[in-house]
Amino acid sequence: DTEVTQTPKHLVMGMTNKKSLKCEQHMGHRAMYWYKQKAKKPPELMFVYSYEKLSINESVPSRFSPECPNSSLLNLHLHALQPEDSALYLCASSQDPGQARNQPQHFGDGTRLSIL
């Protein structure tokens, strides 16, 4: 069982839809991450939140909008996505943003997103 919970597990949406991905952890971790993973590829970092503030945006298109309402929750709002955005979206967390280099990340099982 994963300690990072992502919902929904699967999502199919049209290019004009607006949807949100949700991620929750109750381990007291203060760093949270969004990754995008295409088939047979490693995860690609999208965003990092440290102490509920956005600290890294890896030049992600504005059709992806992250939000961290509190220390346990992380959302990814989606709008006007393209077919190439179809992928597995992974959320992760780690304990202390100040010590991120030596801390493992805990991953959720992801949301498999398909854009029609």
Next chain:
Amino acid sequence: AQSVTQLDSQVPVFEEAPVELRCNYSSSVSVYLFWYVQYPNQGLQLLLKYLSGSTLVKGINGFEAEFNKSQTSFHLRKPSVHISDTAEYFCAVNKEGNTPLVFGKGTRLSVIA
């Protein structure tokens, strides 16, 4: 800049045989190294990590890895694999600054009965 190279994209191996998955890194500073496993339709799970100290690191599911600074390697090994070890394995290294992980391209381990 830091990077991670996983030399084998696919490794087929018979059940109960030993396996080694190779990982080399490049870095100008001290590194922290990780191996993750991804089973089908799941997220990544930490197998083991090297932060400091003993160069032989033991992880979950019978896996171990050895940090070799002179060869800049962190190869993953298991003396006897099971069918259930079939998965994608990612080596990862910390990156300078706030981004903690840089992943290798992954190695697909296929265990054959």
